[in-house]
Amino acid sequence: MIGSSQEFGLDPRLEPARVLEALKRLSVERLGAFPGVLYAPAERDLAEAGPDSYPELAGLGVLRARGATDTMNFRQQVAQGFEEFRNPFIRSGMALGLIDEAVIDLHLAGQRLSEILEQRYERQLQSLRVQFDELAVGMRVPAGPNPVSPGRLCSTLVAALAPGGVSEGLGRLLFRHYQSQLVPLLDALYPNLGAILNRAGYGTSAWMPASIAGFSAADEARETHPSAEATPVLPAAPAVQPQWYGAPVPLSPEPLARPMPGMRTPAVHSTELEPLREQLRLWRMERRSEGARALSPASSYPGMAPSQGSRQALSTSGMGGPVREFDSRELSSIASVLQADPPDVFARALVTSGRLADAMRSYLAEGARRLGMHPENTALSADGEDAVDMVALLFESLFRTHALQDRARRVYARLVLPYLKVAINDDSMFVERMHPARRLLDALTEACEDNTGATPQDRELLERASAVSQRVVAEFNEDLSVFEMAHAELEELLSQQRRRVELQEQRAAKASFGRERLAQARAAADAVLQRRLSLVPLTQAIGDFLTTPWRHHLVQTLLRDGEESTRFRDAVRMGDELAIADVFAAHADGAGLVRQLLALEAPLTECLASSGLDATAASHGLAGIVRGLSDPDAPRRLRPMPAPVRDEPEQESRLWLAGGTDTLRHDPRIAAELRALEVGSWLRLNDAQGEPISVKVAWISPLTSRLLLVNRRGMRVLAASVEELAVLSGEGRLVIDAGRSPFEAAMRELQEQLKIAVGQH
Structure with missing residues (x-):
């Protein structure tokens, strides 16, 4: 606090660390667009040069691909110059080394430009040298180099371009554009830095007053350098010392930082x-x-005192001011x-x-x-x-x-x-x-x-x-x-x-499609099995064979060949003929039973093999069937249908739907809206614990029309029918956010919460 520093007899000038921070902030903002801004004009020049410039265009493409990273590194290097000024240990730790031959042309171009700029700004640099030396004394550190000297700025560009393997011709072109764009910036930057240091009390006699007069106010700064809407200026110390925690001290009419290009006029409000x-x-x-x-x-x-934004005429606070x-x-x-x-x-x-x-x-x-x-x-x-x-x-x-x-x-x-x-x-x-x-x-x-x-x-x-x-x-x-x-x-x-x-979503979609095909095959196989078991009483051996190996064989055949295939019809016929063999056994028709079993030997062996049994195990399985049919008086009965194998998506849906999926009551309008969703649409889903999840429709089943929902990592969250999702929507646990970004979704929820809150009072 400036006022309190004066009260206790401290140096009336601004805290030097804060002044240096203001200088760094200004320099980074004004120089922070390099080297990205060089690529577009360089590309135009190369395009006009014709096909001979193809290698340079290719090199420029490499630089463009890493442009964001290089520009951020350039800004860091500019800021690093001020950190080195602040900390002498960083300076002393900097090591010298040999220049790589691959980038020696870049270094030579940088040295040439540095010499040109040092001649152009000789007087300004001398003035800044005096001011930076006084600032170093105020900070109690050894005098350091100018953080934004021409040599520093040129070496910073070399460091940004070197990893891209820039050719000699492309390097010369980029440095030419660097010079043309850097000179107007330095024309304003150096006097502006001098004005900040001057107003803070460092090197007040280093500059001619006329040299920095145009940078002491925002209007004059805009006229001096039209490309910048305003130049950041540090506020001067107040003329009147404020009382400690007494009357409020108005801040300087000039803010610590003014809007730069890309920022609209302050306090602009959207209707x-x-x-x-x-x-x-x-x-x-x-x-x-x-x-x-x-x-x-x-x-x-x-x-903090009550706000006058409430439109109440508050004139005093508890402190009496x-x-x-x-x-x-x-x-x-x-x-x-x-x-x-x-x-x-x-x-x-x-x-x-x-x-x-x-x-x-x-x-x-x-x-x-x-x-x-x-x-x-x-x-x-x-x-x-x-x-x-x-x-x-x-x-x-x-x-x-x-x-x-x-x-x-x-x-x-x-x-x-x-x-x-x-x-x-x-x-x-x-x-x-x-x-x-x-x-x-x-x-x-x-x-x-x-x-x-x-x-x-x-x-x-x-x-x-x-x-x-x-x-x-x-x-x-x-x-x-x-x-x-x-x-x-x-x-x-x-x-x-x-x-x-995207690859994870594709894998999840393939896995879901495989599960649905399996569930469909199981349902078709169970329909065939139920018809077979309901026709005639069967022995224990035949019943066990039909409900386990034969059932599995039907599922495998459906998956591989389909319901209309010859192999599936043969598999169904095998089960029917095995039931006929049981009838022969019940009537003690030995000759008919032998003929039937001999005809079924090959199909039965194939059926047992599809269940994973080798030849020996299949032979034991056949022997068990023969033993079961050898006794005409063996008990026979209508076999019950075994429990169906639970489909994984169905179990998954039961976890999300507390009441199960047996009776789904939903709004048909919501179901129609969900049915119109396309792959890539986003939804917001709340799980049973109320935790929000953003989910995307990654796949719509061609078999069941189920929607596969995945999270932002591409991992499966839920596969459900439109009706099941409509139930979740009716419970307030599903919101359609098709086309909305996270920001838009948050703003919508914000507005809804405000409407509800205002309406409740």
Whole structure:
């Protein structure tokens, strides 16, 4: 807190570590599009050059394929320069080595460009050298190199391009475009860095005032460098020292970071969200009147005064001072201060539905206190309340509607404050499908849902999701391209996962089709067996043979040859003739019995062999049949039908349908809607314990019209008929989400919950 530092006689200049962090954030945002932005103009030049440039085009294709990773590494290297300035041990640990011959041309091109840029910016670099030296003294570290010097930036590009095996011609072309795009950026970046250091009190005489005057205000910055909408500027120290926990201290009119290209004007509100905002405000008003905590305004949370967004004329707080609402820039700055903190508070809040908004408000109150503003004298505006509640409800809804494991909770907890900053400045995230932050949240949900880390691929996906969330926290200020880059990095691994899932779905579909064919064959065989057993009384030996080996033989023949085949008709005839042999035995017709058994010897041996018996065992089986028929007075009776073999899908359905599948009462309209689903449609299913599962229709049976449902890992969840699924839908355990992304499904559930809650009061 600036004011408290002055009160205790400390250096009036801003904390040097914070100044360095502002410089790093600005540099990463302005330079973070390389080397990806070089590929499109280079490709146009190569296309115009004709067929001789095919090797260079092929090399450029390799670079494009790894573009997201290279761009992220470039941003890391820019940030690493500032970390090396901060920590002299990192600098001393850097080792020198020989240059690989394969990339020596790249290094030569980088050296040439570095010399050109150092001549062009000689005076600016000298001024920055003085300022960085003073900053190093303030940080109590040895003076280090300029983190964004031309040499550093050129070597960073070389490091990004080297793994791609860039040819000499392609390297020269890329460095030419690098120079043309880097010069306009450095024309603005170096004076802007000087302005930040100057305003913080470091090297105030290093620059001519006219050189950095155009970078002290956002309007002049836009005029000086039209390609950037605004340049981040650190606020100056307040002229009047605030009282400790006294009257609230307004933040500087200039935020810690301003919107970059890709971020719309701050506090842009979509008219499509007005009904939702109205429901939120009604809910807060009703809950406040009932004294409830859920979704209530800031008065329900420790350390923050009641919100004036409730439209009540609050003029004073319990401390006796005036209450002031935060504007969007102040709230965003508070969130930025807290963004890098551990997410434990939000992770715990996500365990219990309805507590995340409480945790966010309390945390924002703590952030306001860190900036020297007593929370009793400040409050969230109505728009700030809406942003907090919408983000909290969105994240809670995602956990209610998707099977996100405990390990994913920390990944989402890290993103609470970055997404709050997005919602504060531009709520189009909630209505625009292609919004970068929205696409990243969809990709994270796809990566984490149903992912227990059981396989190396699943563990790699969880680790990538965690790394992506950490990068968003570390790099996001106001530039939405951070979300685009994070999404591209995660999408690269997700595309491989989708191919594995597709193969798993195909295996599950083949297995389900095999089960259904087996169940169909068993049913047809049982129909034949029941007819045979009901005709005449049989001895124990003949009855046992028909109900076991012959029944199995019928099933195998149906599966291999089909019901219309000659082999199946022969198998059925064998059973009938064996029953006739039993009749001969009952009438003591020895000659007829012998003729019948001799004719049946080959079919009986084949039948026993199909049950897995070898020749010796088959001979013993035949001998047992002969012994059973040798006694004309042996007892004979009508044999009962053995119990049917339970079909696995039927057992599976009974687990999901508490009342069984014997009497299914369902809505025909829902059944018709389910019957119209196609392969690839998504559903949300709640199991018997109420746990949500996102399932996809992976296959529709051509035999029974059953739908095979799999989870996001491609693993079988349920195979059920349309009528059985309609029963689940009627119980509220199945929701059709065809075409909806996880974000859309969560928003729909959020809106339904609000409608129900408002309607209940």
